[in-house]
Amino acid sequence: MLLYRDGIIPLLVLIFVNVFYKSFTLKLKVFYFIFIFAGLNGMEALLIYFDVIEFTKWNFFNAATVNCAYLFIGLGIAKIVLYVSKRSIKHDSHL
Structure with missing residues (x-):
């Protein structure tokens, strides 16, 4: 149970987020969502x-x-992490 809650769920969410932002088509994004969602369930x-x-x-x-x-x-x-990282790069380049 601890491995599932503290290891497998965050790992699958991290894999989903990485694949979601690397895929370009909506069809692939929906497929990966359903695949990871089915795996968790x-x-x-x-x-x-x-x-x-x-x-x-x-x-x-x-x-x-x-x-x-x-x-x-x-x-x-x-999305928040990507926004903050893009904003900090723009802010640092003006110095």
Whole structure:
């Protein structure tokens, strides 16, 4: 469980963000989103199935919503980091 929460989720979000900003077509971006999203949901379903984690009121919709939020939060943080890095380069060049 710790490996999934502290290692695999951030790694998949990081891979998704990198692939998202490297691909140029909307079709590829949607494909990668669905692929990573399915991977996150599949791993969580396997954790439930093999009794690694146990929730009394586990709901697939709530798990999918949280996984989707992980991906969008990752994209938002990456957008902020890219904006700050571009702005700092422009600011440093005027000195």
